[in-house]
Amino acid sequence: MHWLFLLLAFAALAFALLTTSTPVLAGCLLAALVLFVLWVFGLYQARVAGSGRDIAMAIDPMELRRLREQAEARKAAAEAGTQDTDTTP
Incomplete structure (x- = not known):
């Protein structure tokens, strides 16, 4: 055009x-x-x-898996921390 x-x-x-x-x-x-x-x-x-360019190709799949594992570990630690404070009177 x-x-x-x-x-x-x-x-x-x-x-x-x-x-x-x-x-x-x-x-x-x-x-x-x-x-x-x-x-x-x-x-x-x-x-x-x-x-x-495709933004999905900007991060290596191995790096993306490592970042997901770190985020899951932080989430699990945060949930464990909130559960411990709920049980104390």
Whole structure:
């Protein structure tokens, strides 16, 4: 889609070069500038969207298992600590 903006920008620029009317020239140059900026934004968006990586692959499965075991151990220790304080009068 963003390539269409570039094509339209070139068409507006070509029309601006061929016209003899000053207001039409100004409008075409402004349209060409806006379409070129839209093309740059579209190109940037396409490159950023294509460079994303899966966050699930950011952590090694072994590291993820180790972190889960640590979290379970902390949870079990916290539950054991709350049970001990509940039994004392």
